Amino acid sequence: MTHSLPQSPLSLWLAEYGPYEPSPPLQGDATVDVAIVGGGFTGIATAHTLLKEDPALRVAVLEHEYVGYGASGRNGSFSMTVVGLGIGPTAMLKGKPFVRAAHAYMERAVDGLESLIRDNQLQCDYIRPGFLRMATTPGYVKRIRHDIDLVNELGIPGIEWLDRDAARAKVDSELYLGAWWEPRLGLVNPAKLLREERRLAIARGAQVYEHTPVLEIQRGAKFSLRTPGGTVAAEKMVLATNAYSHLLPELKNRQAPAWTYMIATEPLSDRHFAQIRWQEGNGVEDARNLIHYYRITPDNRLVMGGGPVGLSSGANMDVDSSEPIWRHLEEHTRLLFPALKDVKITHRWGGPFSVTLDLTPAVGYLGDRRAAYSLGCIGHGVSTTHQNAITLTDLLMERQTENTACPFVNRRVIPWPPEPLRSVAAHAIRAYLRIEDWAYERKMAKFPAA
Numbered sequence: 001m002t003h004s005l006p007q008s009p010l011s012l013w014l015a016e017y018g019p020y021e022p023s024p025p026l027q028g029d030a031t032v033d034v035a036i037v038g039g040g041f042t043g044i045a046t047a048h049t050l051l052k053e054d055p056a057l058r059v060a061v062l063e064h065e066y067v068g069y070g071a072s073g074r075n076g077s078f079s080m081t082v083v084g085l086g087i088g089p090t091a092m093l094k095g096k097p098f099v100r101a102a103h104a105y106m107e108r109a110v111d112g113l114e115s116l117i118r119d120n121q122l123q124c125d126y127i128r129p130g131f132l133r134m135a136t137t138p139g140y141v142k143r144i145r146h147d148i149d150l151v152n153e154l155g156i157p158g159i160e161w162l163d164r165d166a167a168r169a170k171v172d173s174e175l176y177l178g179a180w181w182e183p184r185l186g187l188v189n190p191a192k193l194l195r196e197e198r199r200l201a202i203a204r205g206a207q208v209y210e211h212t213p214v215l216e217i218q219r220g221a222k223f224s225l226r227t228p229g230g231t232v233a234a235e236k237m238v239l240a241t242n243a244y245s246h247l248l249p250e251l252k253n254r255q256a257p258a259w260t261y262m263i264a265t266e267p268l269s270d271r272h273f274a275q276i277r278w279q280e281g282n283g284v285e286d287a288r289n290l291i292h293y294y295r296i297t298p299d300n301r302l303v304m305g306g307g308p309v310g311l312s313s314g315a316n317m318d319v320d321s322s323e324p325i326w327r328h329l330e331e332h333t334r335l336l337f338p339a340l341k342d343v344k345i346t347h348r349w350g351g352p353f354s355v356t357l358d359l360t361p362a363v364g365y366l367g368d369r370r371a372a373y374s375l376g377c378i379g380h381g382v383s384t385t386h387q388n389a390i391t392l393t394d395l396l397m398e399r400q401t402e403n404t405a406c407p408f409v410n411r412r413v414i415p416w417p418p419e420p421l422r423s424v425a426a427h428a429i430r431a432y433l434r435i436e437d438w439a440y441e442r443k444m445a446k447f448p449a450a
């Protein structure tokens with residue numbers, strides 16, 4: 001594999017991070033117990049989790065670019081319980097027992113990430129302001145209320161319906177008709193979180209090699225991972241390559257990448273907050289399939305992402321920029337909050353997320369019990385990847401735990417078809433999701449096309 005990855009517009013989090021000194025690339029050969037491919041949340045969290053369990057292990061993380069290059073350094077920063085397209089669609093696709101088990105996993109994911117941050121004093125601007133899924137049309141009111149009935153039926157506590165006034169008392173837009181309210185949501189600065197975790201992993205003894213693409217993997221008595229500067233021999237291996245996984249022959253058809261885009265405004269003023277409220281800094285999404293997600297940062301910027309998603313074909317990963325989608329996000333911001341009409345946009349970026357054909361995550365062994373992988377969190381990987389890191393550790397240590405019993409784990413993954421059918425299927429799924437959103441919104445003439 002010799003794919004080069006694009007150098008794309010930096011996320012707000014990476015652009016504002018300040019100086020960063022990446023670890024040197026691998027030079028020469030190395031022998032380790034566990035080699036981890038990919039330096040995002042999954043790879044780095046697996047490294048420090050493994051070493052917490054067994055400090056004697058020799059663990060190396062091999063990252064193609066730099067730690068935070070992938071979705072982990074670019075995301076919307078929501079640590080949340082959502083799986084796939086949310087509880088309703090997941091119940092339809094996978095059944096209610098799956099949803100109950102998946103939600104329990106995700107509750108552990110959000111709470112576990114919070115404990116990781118607190119216990120290790122990771123400096124990442126973490127807050128837990130709670131989650132609002134705002135209904136912006138009567139159809140979405142019905143959809144959200146249906147999902148709340150479902151969580152009640154499944155005995156999932158802590159989620160409630162807020163009527164229009166209660167929702168607008170939190171964040172105020174004329175479009176809001178009510179909301180799903182769930183206190184279990186954390187917000188982070190993802191670049192700071194990931195690099196604090198890198199520090200933790202290194203402090204526990206991990207070797208992190210940046211600018212070290214894995215070009216080829218051979219499976220023998222040991223794994224042999226070839227990079228430009230040398231080869232790593234490893235007893236065990238984790239593939240933590242997420243939306244880039246189809247570029248590895250080992251994971252070729254298990255996922256396909258799709259792209260989501262974000263913008264950030266300049267810091268808002270007190271005058272703006274007098275109109276839009278948002279005093280508790282809640283994380284907000286809408287109830288569409290192709291969701292919009294947005295939050296306020298500690299320095300009072302509004303960060304908005306989502307809406308239309310980008311697709312690519314084959315090995316092309318150069319889709320991190322989209323002028324039309326950034327424009328859509330600006331229009332959507334103004335539509336929701338007319339008071340922000342003159343606010344400047346200071347950052348625009350995008351990144352790939354990993355999609356399995358049944359829109360749910362997959363974690364498991366690969367070939368035999370010496371190798372494991374994790375992918376397919378769709379746009380909801382901040383918390384999930386951290387729980388998956390614990391699961392990957394359980395798998396590599398060959399333990400059966402409540403994590404390995406989760407239905408994401410060692411499940412059959414429906415393969416994406418080869419190109420050109422993969423592109424046809426991806427476009428068809430996106431078109432279906434768009435049409436359904438249009439049906440929910442068609443009476444709202446004000447909604448810009450997404």
Ligand SMILES: Cc1cc2nc3c(=O)[nH]c(=O)nc-3n(C[C@H](O)[C@H](O)[C@H](O)COP(=O)(O)OP(=O)(O)OC[C@H]3O[C@@H](n4cnc5c(N)ncnc54)[C@H](O)[C@@H]3O)c2cc1C
Pocket residue numbers: 005037038039040041042043062063064065066067068069070071072073074075076077078079080212213214215240241242243244260261262293305349350351352353354374375377378379380381382383384385
């Ligand atoms: C714009 C955006 C917004 C999002 N918003 C949210 C959100 O608000 N909440 C949420 O929960 N989730 C969100 N997500 C999803 C979430 O960010 C991801 O699910 C999560 O970060 C995935 O982490 P990861 O470590 O598995 O993958 P990544 O962070 O993508 O890391 C994979 C790494 O593997 C490396 N790699 C690939 N191939 C090789 C190779 N051959 N050799 C070595 N290294 C390799 C890549 O360079 C990359 O750094 C968002 C995603 C995007 C793109």
